Amino acid sequence: MRLDAKIPGGPLTEKWDRHRFELKLVNPANKRKYDIIVVGTGLAGGSAAATLAELGYNVKNFCIQDSPRRAHSIAAQGGINAAKNYQNEGDSVWRLFYDTVKGGDFRAREGNVYRLAQVSNNIIDQCVAQGVPFARDYGGLLANRSFGGSQVSRTFYARGQTGQQLLLGAYSSLSRQIALGKVKMFPRREMLDLVVVDGQARGIVVRNLITGETECHEAHAVVLATGGYGNVFFLSTNAMGSNVTAAYRAHKRGALFANPCFTQIHPTCIPVHGDYQSKLTLMSESLRNDGRVWVPKKPGDTRPPHEIPESERDYYLERRYPSFGNLVPRDVASRNAKAQCDEDKGVGDTKLAVYLDFADAIRRDGKDAIEKKYGNLFQMYEKITAQDPYETPMMIYPAVHYTMGGLWVDYNLMSTIPGLFVLGEANFSDHGANRLGASALMQGLADGYFVIPYTIGGYLAGTSFSDVTTDHSAFRDTTNEVAEHVEKLLSIKGKRTVDDFHRELGLTMWDYCGMSRNDEGLEKARKKIQELRGEFWENVLVPGSNNDFNQSLERAGRVADFLEFGELMVIDALARKESCGGHFNEAHQTEENEARRDDENFCHVAAWEYTGDDKEPGLHKEPLVFENVQLTQRSYK
Amino acid sequence: MTTAKTINLELKVWRQKGPKDRGKLEIYDAKEISTDMSFLEMLDVVNEQLTLEGKDPIAFDHDCREGICGMCGTVVNGRAHGPEKGTTLCQLHMRHFSDGDTIVIEPWRARAFKVIKDLAVDRSAFDTLIQAGGYVSVNAGGAQDANCIPIPQEVAEKAMDAAACIGCGACVAACPNASAMLFVSAKVSQLALLPQGKPEAAQRALSMVRTMDELGFGNCTNETECEAECPKEISITNIARLNREFFKAGFFSSVE
Numbered sequence A: 001m002r003l004d005a006k007i008p009g010g011p012l013t014e015k016w017d018r019h020r021f022e023l024k025l026v027n028p029a030n031k032r033k034y035d036i037i038v039v040g041t042g043l044a045g046g047s048a049a050a051t052l053a054e055l056g057y058n059v060k061n062f063c064i065q066d067s068p069r070r071a072h073s074i075a076a077q078g079g080i081n082a083a084k085n086y087q088n089e090g091d092s093v094w095r096l097f098y099d100t101v102k103g104g105d106f107r108a109r110e111g112n113v114y115r116l117a118q119v120s121n122n123i124i125d126q127c128v129a130q131g132v133p134f135a136r137d138y139g140g141l142l143a144n145r146s147f148g149g150s151q152v153s154r155t156f157y158a159r160g161q162t163g164q165q166l167l168l169g170a171y172s173s174l175s176r177q178i179a180l181g182k183v184k185m186f187p188r189r190e191m192l193d194l195v196v197v198d199g200q201a202r203g204i205v206v207r208n209l210i211t212g213e214t215e216c217h218e219a220h221a222v223v224l225a226t227g228g229y230g231n232v233f234f235l236s237t238n239a240m241g242s243n244v245t246a247a248y249r250a251h252k253r254g255a256l257f258a259n260p261c262f263t264q265i266h267p268t269c270i271p272v273h274g275d276y277q278s279k280l281t282l283m284s285e286s287l288r289n290d291g292r293v294w295v296p297k298k299p300g301d302t303r304p305p306h307e308i309p310e311s312e313r314d315y316y317l318e319r320r321y322p323s324f325g326n327l328v329p330r331d332v333a334s335r336n337a338k339a340q341c342d343e344d345k346g347v348g349d350t351k352l353a354v355y356l357d358f359a360d361a362i363r364r365d366g367k368d369a370i371e372k373k374y375g376n377l378f379q380m381y382e383k384i385t386a387q388d389p390y391e392t393p394m395m396i397y398p399a400v401h402y403t404m405g406g407l408w409v410d411y412n413l414m415s416t417i418p419g420l421f422v423l424g425e426a427n428f429s430d431h432g433a434n435r436l437g438a439s440a441l442m443q444g445l446a447d448g449y450f451v452i453p454y455t456i457g458g459y460l461a462g463t464s465f466s467d468v469t470t471d472h473s474a475f476r477d478t479t480n481e482v483a484e485h486v487e488k489l490l491s492i493k494g495k496r497t498v499d500d501f502h503r504e505l506g507l508t509m510w511d512y513c514g515m516s517r518n519d520e521g522l523e524k525a526r527k528k529i530q531e532l533r534g535e536f537w538e539n540v541l542v543p544g545s546n547n548d549f550n551q552s553l554e555r556a557g558r559v560a561d562f563l564e565f566g567e568l569m570v571i572d573a574l575a576r577k578e579s580c581g582g583h584f585n586e587a588h589q590t591e592e593n594e595a596r597r598d599d600e601n602f603c604h605v606a607a608w609e610y611t612g613d614d615k616e617p618g619l620h621k622e623p624l625v626f627e628n629v630q631l632t633q634r635s636y637k
Numbered sequence B: 001m002t003t004a005k006t007i008n009l010e011l012k013v014w015r016q017k018g019p020k021d022r023g024k025l026e027i028y029d030a031k032e033i034s035t036d037m038s039f040l041e042m043l044d045v046v047n048e049q050l051t052l053e054g055k056d057p058i059a060f061d062h063d064c065r066e067g068i069c070g071m072c073g074t075v076v077n078g079r080a081h082g083p084e085k086g087t088t089l090c091q092l093h094m095r096h097f098s099d100g101d102t103i104v105i106e107p108w109r110a111r112a113f114k115v116i117k118d119l120a121v122d123r124s125a126f127d128t129l130i131q132a133g134g135y136v137s138v139n140a141g142g143a144q145d146a147n148c149i150p151i152p153q154e155v156a157e158k159a160m161d162a163a164a165c166i167g168c169g170a171c172v173a174a175c176p177n178a179s180a181m182l183f184v185s186a187k188v189s190q191l192a193l194l195p196q197g198k199p200e201a202a203q204r205a206l207s208m209v210r211t212m213d214e215l216g217f218g219n220c221t222n223e224t225e226c227e228a229e230c231p232k233e234i235s236i237t238n239i240a241r242l243n244r245e246f247f248k249a250g251f252f253s254s255v256e
């Protein structure tokens, strides 16, 4: 298989315009003849479903939650980037493009990232027009804050609830289209398989989560916007229902999976504090605008923070990276926190935490100003930890947060299965080996509002379709396979619960395929995952039946997929014998312990092909070509 | 975090197989619960136990577990989302309970929200309400530059206060009339405050209030329970604003 990214020719700045001109169009009257399935209602899926319906297509939209408004995007806190340059700091589309490519450690496509930066400004305009209440300055114009990996303030925000407000914006547009009858909404449905007919994606099989029935839906194209797979680690900042199932089952039907080992460990989360814990809570990166990260200089120091004098504190990020200070990119901040804890300088009960201190900011700007910016985050911190961050520094530690890897897509966001498009966190395309803060919201909305509406038209207009209904044998066969899988999960009646397996898988992934990796550990992890998977299919205990609202069964299906997918992550990590961004292989580091890339051998996207259960997956490489930026050792000093 | 201890509790949990079945309170022991756990983590522990005993675990909705998605919510000892002010159930921690406490856990009860199973209810009526007008009619693609219309900071802040609603349904559950006035008013206020929402403000208020009645939500008689139980502390001043929009709308339509 030759991977053709279909990046348009011509100068970088003109690629997207030119491509839009060259794409075939579906004339307005013909759009209503096409049915499109959109799976997911997060920023990517919600915006895509609404916009495609606005254009006139018939859209069917699916989500797991009881309402499209509750997709995981709702939890995004800090903000969304755009190259507006409202602060007059010299920002530009080119700078946002450059920061994103560099932040991703030069493992993303130039063409895609440039387009992302170009449409970033339209996103802000669109959201304001929808009534998104972004923060404003005294003069009534939009306010900005800074995020990591950039030296300009280009992040737009709505208190610490930016994702909520953007999602509710997309949800309102979606609701309008539902009322107009252009979108048919299917909540509490889980996509369990993709239906491929004559090599084209023509439908999906879903489980109705209330009744347990399997339902078939056909369409001319399928759009997956099902989010990231961070929950393979069990503990992450993702919502509980976030999963890899839709993407992984599409992978098994022929969609290549790109860079699965690229995961983002976010530096500022509330540390783990007990084995009953079900998820981790993010403290937005925006806090690093004002919070200072430090540990005691002396290893093993158990004094409470206020007893440690200034001279005995190490503000290690400010010391090591004077020009970016506390605002270095996430991968760098996380690895440094781990390094401090490895040297026994960690704080708190578990010693797996560092301080994030607001005392200086409160002294400088006053408590009110800080409360205005971060009030809800401080409150959330206090609710969880019972400590008041206005009085004592926060304790934070890195946690799994985001996955840069995802289904491989070309410039049109189409996967290797014709007619299957992938948007948002579920695809791999724009963030390389490390995503910069406030760029996921930008990408999700770029894909949904401003990219897919054009590119899907090009596909539909240029493809001939046979008549396919859900009576087609492909639907029947796929439904039977889904039913078999479900029945098997219920029939084992073993001794260990689903969560118990999930927790063990998560620990293995965290220990060996987390913040820092080495070949020996990865080999070990691979074996452990295989064994655990074997045990799962003999000993898992899934209560209840299939004809019911059965949350254990839902989780069992997701964990079964994680148990296969986790191995693919490990295989990918083993194959990438370099360090880049979030993928840190200990054998490949500079003298200053920074990631050392190997551009000669690894300047490519690793896209994996499914070849059968328990078979080695096939590796396909898409070389990355850089014509506009120079590959350098990333420096934030 | 150093103050964690463990407590034992008796739970009385509403169990109901499906919307048409009769439900009843069942008693369970929750043993050695760390006070650092969230309420939902405590339920996880009980569910793991029930599963191992071969019993059906308790169904309850949840997703983000950080108080923003609005998916969780039950009535705890008669209070929507439990005893803490401005807190969703997932953000309620067991340190607010004492050893030996009995906790009664029930689903939202309202005509417009049917029980699906145990503690999970159908809140799709809220989506229907938003579909009735909780949006600005703007298609992607045509928007002007975002800074063309300055919006006074305090107006934007007020709009944000209203927009913070997470759609959990606690207001309906807390209201003796099971009214959705706070939910509707939060959306109407947000959009009526902002210049972008003004052109449709009247129509929106009329349509959303009409739909609220049709869906079987009760009337607002100023009980203010909704504001007291709202985990996001949405203010009832929004209801006053809704009433204003509603009357304005009625007035203008009669002029036409």
Ligand SMILES: Cc1cc2nc3c(=O)[nH]c(=O)nc-3n(C[C@H](O)[C@H](O)[C@H](O)COP(=O)(O)OP(=O)(O)OC[C@H]3O[C@@H](n4cnc5c(N)ncnc54)[C@H](O)[C@@H]3O)c2cc1C
Pocket: A039, A040, A041, A042, A043, A044, A045, A062, A063, A064, A065, A068, A070, A071, A072, A073, A074, A075, A076, A077, A078, A079, A080, A162, A163, A189, A190, A191, A192, A225, A226, A227, A228, A237, A238, A239, A242, A243, A245, A246, A282, A284, A401, A402, A423, A424, A425, A426, A437, A438, A439, A440, A441, A442, A444
């Ligand atoms: C706590 C937190 C804070 C964050 N803060 C920021 C921030 O400040 N700025 C930023 O840029 N990014 C942030 N991110 C990242 C960002 O929120 C996500 O990457 C982004 O929202 C993902 O959007 P999405 O539309 O791709 O997927 P999601 O929002 O995850 O939506 C997935 C959708 O797919 C549906 N779905 C999934 N599987 C199935 C299935 N099998 N069948 C049917 N439906 C399915 C779900 O129901 C849901 O509707 C944050 C992430 C977290 C965890």
Ligand code: FES
Pocket: B061, B062, B063, B064, B065, B066, B067, B068, B069, B070, B071, B072, B073, B088, B089, B090, B091
């Ligand atoms: S689980 Fe999301 S608000 Fe409680």
